[in-house]
Amino acid sequence: MEIKGSAMAGTLESSDASIVVAPNADKGIVIDLISSVEKQFGEDIRRTVKQVLKELDVEDAIVKIQDRGALDCVIRARLQTAVLRAANGKSFDWEGQRHV
Amino acid sequence: MLTNGIGRELPEYIEGIGQLKAYEEPFSIQPESRKFGPRLSRVTPQDKKLLASIEEAIVKCGLKDGMTISFHHHFREGDYIVNMVVDAIARLGIKAITLAPSSLNSIHAPIIEHIKNGTITKIETSGLRGPLADAISNGIMTYPVMIRSHGGRARAIEAGDLKIDVAFLGVPACDSYGNANGHSGKSFCGSLGYAKVDAQYADRVVLITDNIVPYPNVPASISQTDVDFIVKVEAIGDPRGIVSGATRYTKNPRELLIAKYASEVIKESGYLVDGFSMQCGTGGASLAVARSIKETMLEKGIKASFALGGITGQFVELLEEGLVDKLYDTQSFDLTAAKSIGSNPRHVEIDAGFYANPHNKGCAVNLLDIVILSALEIDTDFNVNVITGSDGVLRGASGGHCDTAAGSKLSIIVAPLIRGRIPTILDRVNAVITPGETIDVVVTDRGIAVNPRRKDLIERLSKTKLPIYTIEELKEKAEKITGKPQSVAYDDKIVAIVEYRDGTVIDVIRRVL
Numbered sequence: 001m002e003i004k005g006s007a008m009a010g011t012l013e014s015s016d017a018s019i020v021v022a023p024n025a026d027k028g029i030v031i032d033l034i035s036s037v038e039k040q041f042g043e044d045i046r047r048t049v050k051q052v053l054k055e056l057d058v059e060d061a062i063v064k065i066q067d068r069g070a071l072d073c074v075i076r077a078r079l080q081t082a083v084l085r086a087a088n089g090k091s092f093d094w095e096g097q098r099h100v
Numbered sequence: 101m102l103t104n105g106i107g108r109e110l111p112e113y114i115e116g117i118g119q120l121k122a123y124e125e126p127f128s129i130q131p132e133s134r135k136f137g138p139r140l141s142r143v144t145p146q147d148k149k150l151l152a153s154i155e156e157a158i159v160k161c162g163l164k165d166g167m168t169i170s171f172h173h174h175f176r177e178g179d180y181i182v183n184m185v186v187d188a189i190a191r192l193g194i195k196a197i198t199l200a201p202s203s204l205n206s207i208h209a210p211i212i213e214h215i216k217n218g219t220i221t222k223i224e225t226s227g228l229r230g231p232l233a234d235a236i237s238n239g240i241m242t243y244p245v246m247i248r249s250h251g252g253r254a255r256a257i258e259a260g261d262l263k264i265d266v267a268f269l270g271v272p273a274c275d276s277y278g279n280a281n282g283h284s285g286k287s288f289c290g291s292l293g294y295a296k297v298d299a300q301y302a303d304r305v306v307l308i309t310d311n312i313v314p315y316p317n318v319p320a321s322i323s324q325t326d327v328d329f330i331v332k333v334e335a336i337g338d339p340r341g342i343v344s345g346a347t348r349y350t351k352n353p354r355e356l357l358i359a360k361y362a363s364e365v366i367k368e369s370g371y372l373v374d375g376f377s378m379q380c381g382t383g384g385a386s387l388a389v390a391r392s393i394k395e396t397m398l399e400k401g402i403k404a405s406f407a408l409g410g411i412t413g414q415f416v417e418l419l420e421e422g423l424v425d426k427l428y429d430t431q432s433f434d435l436t437a438a439k440s441i442g443s444n445p446r447h448v449e450i451d452a453g454f455y456a457n458p459h460n461k462g463c464a465v466n467l468l469d470i471v472i473l474s475a476l477e478i479d480t481d482f483n484v485n486v487i488t489g490s491d492g493v494l495r496g497a498s499g500g501h502c503d504t505a506a507g508s509k510l511s512i513i514v515a516p517l518i519r520g521r522i523p524t525i526l527d528r529v530n531a532v533i534t535p536g537e538t539i540d541v542v543v544t545d546r547g548i549a550v551n552p553r554r555k556d557l558i559e560r561l562s563k564t565k566l567p568i569y570t571i572e573e574l575k576e577k578a579e580k581i582t583g584k585p586q587s588v589a590y591d592d593k594i595v596a597i598v599e600y601r602d603g604t605v606i607d608v609i610r611r612v613l
Contacts, residue, residue, distance in 0.1 A: 015520050037521050039491050039612075040585035069520030072583055 003061045007085030010070075010078035017070040019078045021086040024060045029053055035067035048072055052079045061086070106483060106535050108607045114594060116222070116243035120605045126506045126538055129602040131459045136260030139303040141328060149330045150276050154188040154308065157329045158266075161304040163194055167265035170302060171201035172295035173226075174270075174282060174431065178341025181270035181308055183210045184333070190219040198222040200262055202253060202294035202452070203497055206230025207341065215240055224262060226250060227487075227497025228596075236595055237493040239611045245494075245596040247487060247609075249533070250294070250430065251456025251463065251503035252601040257301045258453055258460065261603060267302035269295045270336040271322065274309040278327025279320035282432075282449075283442025285311035287337045290432025290441045291411070292321040296451035299326040310336045321449055343435045349391060350384030354545045358514050359388030361566060362472060362543045367396055368564050369557060371469045371510050374402045378470040379409040379504055382433050385514040386472045390414050397423050408455070408464055409500060411437040411447070419446060428464050430455045430500075456503035458601050465500070465507025473501055475515045475542075477529040480571050482536030482551050484513060485529040487598065490522045492530045492588035492612040494596060503601050505538040510557075517544040523578035523585060525549075525571060530588060532607040533598060542571065549574050589613040 006022040024030055031049050035042055049063055061083070067075070084092050102110045104122035113119055143149075151157050163169070169189070171182050182201060187210070189197060195218045199211065202225070209231040214220045224246040228236060236245055248256060256262040271280035272288045282292040287310055299305050299322045307322065307330045350356065362385065366372050372393070380386045391414065397403065404424040407415045411429040413436030418424040420440075427447045432438040440447045456465045476496060477485040484505075487496045505511040515524045524544065540557060542549045549571040550558045561568055569577070590610035600606040 037490075037585075039588050041521055041583060043586065044583050069522065071521055071581060 001056050001058050001083060001087040001089065003058060003083070003086045004088050005086055007082050009081035009085065012066060012068060014068050015070055015074070017065055017067040017075050017078050019082045020064040021082040022062045024062045027060045029060070030062045032062070032064045033067065034065070037067065037069050044072065045075060048075055049079060052076055053083070056080065056083050058083055104604070104606065106481065106532060106606065108532060110605050110608055111594070114244060114597070117597065120597070121603065123535070123600045123604040123606040126535065129604060131259065133259060135258055136263070136301060138301055149278055149327065151329050151331050154185055154331050154333070155192060157306045157331050158188055158192060160329060161266045161306060163189065163266050165194055166196045168198040168200050168263060170264040170267045170298045172269055172292065172298065173201060173203035173205065174289040174292060174294060175287070175337040175342045177205050177207050178338040179205065179207055179270070180335060180337050181268060182208050185268045186211060186214050186219060190214055190217060195219060196221045198224065200224040200264060202250070203227040204229070204232060208232050212240065224248065226253060226499055228494045229496070233494040237612055239593050239595055241595065244594045244608070247498050247596050247598045249456065249498045249502050249601050250452045250500045251458060251465065252599055252603070254297050254451070254453035254455070254457040255459050255601060255603065257297050258457060259603070264298060264302035266304045266306060267298035268306050268308060269298060269322065271307050271309045272336070273311050273313050273317060274307050274330060275313055275315040275317035276330065277315055278307055278322065278324040278330055279315070279317040280307055280309070280322040281317065281320055281442070283438060287311070287335065287339055287342060288438055289342050290438030291429040291449045293430030293449060293451050293455065296321055297453055304328045306331060308333055308336055310334060343438050344433070345435055350388055352384055354516055355384040356388055357545045358385040358516065358543055359392060361548055362389045362512055362514050363392035363396070364564065364566055365512060365541055365543060365548065365561065366393060366470055366510070368560055369510050370560060372396065372402065375405045376402070376469045377404060377406045377408065377467060379407065379468055380472045381474050382410060382412055383474045383514070386474065387412065387414055389472050389514070394418060394423060408468055409504070413437055416440040416447065419444065428455070456500055456507070456601065458506070463507070465504050468504060468508040470510045470512070471504040471508040472512050472514055473505065475513045475524065478513060478515065478525050478542055479529045479536070480525070480527060480575055482539040482542065482571065483529055483532045484534040484539060485531045486533050488530045488609060490530065490585070492590060494609065498533050498598070502534040502538065505534045506601065511538060511540045513539055513542045515542070515544055517546040517574065517578050518582055521582050523575070523582050525575040525578055527575070528587070531598060531609045535600070535606060542574070544574060546577050547574050
């Protein structure tokens with residue numbers, strides 16, 4: 001998917017994450033993570049973000065995450081939504097996500 | 101390096117602290133010395149104890165560089181005394197003081213400046229919170245902070261391990277000769293259980309009050325025979341921070357579920373019989389357990405002989421309804437408890453030594469049947485952390501955790517299996533306050549684990565419908581949801597030493613990277 005604009009999903013509630021996805025003019029993936037569980041799960045979160053972007057065929061994007069201890073499944077859902085919105089997508093291929 | 105009885109590695113010697121003695125088992129230390137005694141005084145009929153200022157009291161007590169001062173934490177987040185006195189000591193240019201209060205809170209953040217300017221060089225406390233705790237975790241102190249439990253502190257003072265040169269004790273009501281109590285005046289806090297130990301063992305005792313009452317102020321928690329000087333100030337604390345209003349019962353469904361399981365465990369344990377005794381923490385789940393136990397007591401016609409510890413309004417209610425015969429109170433947690441101790445003769449003030457000193461002739465925790473405790477982290481050996489967060493940063497208190505766990509017949513930890521994304525049960529906790537061999541049952545919202553040492557309890561509880569698992573199974577359940585957390589990285593600098601109640605070292609806490 002091509003990121004056409006900037007879009008957001010999620011909240012700053014505890015156990016949630018607020019994720020902003022925006023185009024990256026310099027190409028590639030940039031992850032900007034602020035997490036309350038950085039010490040314990042920072043690497044896990046970055047790995048999940050890269051994986052989800054790959055699954056959605058996103059090659060160029062700036063992803064800004066403010067994480068308040070969201071579970072892995074929450075981060076996936078919020079990121080998928082933000083990407084869909086940023087790509088002006090109208091529908092999401094949920095079935096295609098079964099392999100995660 | 102030493103390896104102690106729970107497999108924690110400690111250095112043999114720490115600069116500024118001395119040789120460390122490794123923890124072995126809960127009751128392995130046999131004390132050999134005599135009780136410590138404070139310096140004698142001479143007060144003549146002409147002498148007046150009331151002084152004009154804290155500075156004057158500091159000078160008259162002869163406070164010098166390198167001495168140790170103490171405080172109590174009965175004013176909690178409303179305390180003005182520690183900051184007020186340390187400011188005055190700094191103004192007088194006295195340096196290298198050891199600060200040894202019964203605990204410290206977020207309100208004590210200004211101490212950071214006094215560490216930087218050399219006024220305070222050592223700290224001994226039960227707890228640390230807020231900016232001061234963060235600064236210490238980041239290595240602001242040259243020497244590590246000594247963390248002691250409430251019973252352990254009383255032991256250290258009575259044994260002379262912690263020698264207090266001057267105790268500065270805030271008191272809500274005091275006469276001009278030093279008879280003081282905590283249950284009247286605008287800054288009332290209830291029990292003065294921690295202050296009583298300091299008053300009896302410090303070389304010099306200064307009472308600071310905002311409420312001088314006519315002589316004699318009896319019954320008194322602190323006696324005139326222990327008090328050197330008295331200073332009247334405008335305010336000793338902020339009443340809003342000293343006592344909280346009525347503690348409300350939780351509506352959080354997860355806490356209610358934990359409470360339901362814990363109450364079932366208690367009912368099936370065999371310890372809920374007429375004349376039993378118990379202690380509960382102030383957490384939502386813990387208080388909900390107390391409510392559920394009350395229902396069972398009414399149903400079965402059972403009464404408790406005493407309730408112990410930090411006392412809340414819930415226990416005052418049980419006392420007034422005749423379901424609990426006596427309350428032993430070292431610390432009154434809310435408005436109701438703080439008022440009750442002054443008016444109900446069956447609500448008894450006890451000092452921290454009576455409460456939990458393992459080296460006197462029998463402390464109250466030894467007679468405790470059931471205790472409900474909380475935990476930030478629990479490991480698969482049942483060791484409990486209540487002093488650091490999951491990020492390794494200091495933000496809690498040792499309190500009476502290890503004391504009551506060691507003394508009681510049934511110690512129950514209540515905790516959610518996961519908090520946000522953080523699992524509560526781990527292979528290794530960041531810091532150990534309470535050794536696993538004194539923990540009997542861990543109750544979470546997703547299941548219960550019984551310490552394999554308690555075969556009797558496993559047998560009793562496995563006959564019930566309760567969701568019993570091994571502690572390893574509970575850990576796996578948590579990790580299935582959260583993922584496996586990475587261990588927090590530390591460097592070599594030790595920022596705190598955790599002393600067990602018997603004076604041995606159960607763990608050291610290092611600086612987080």
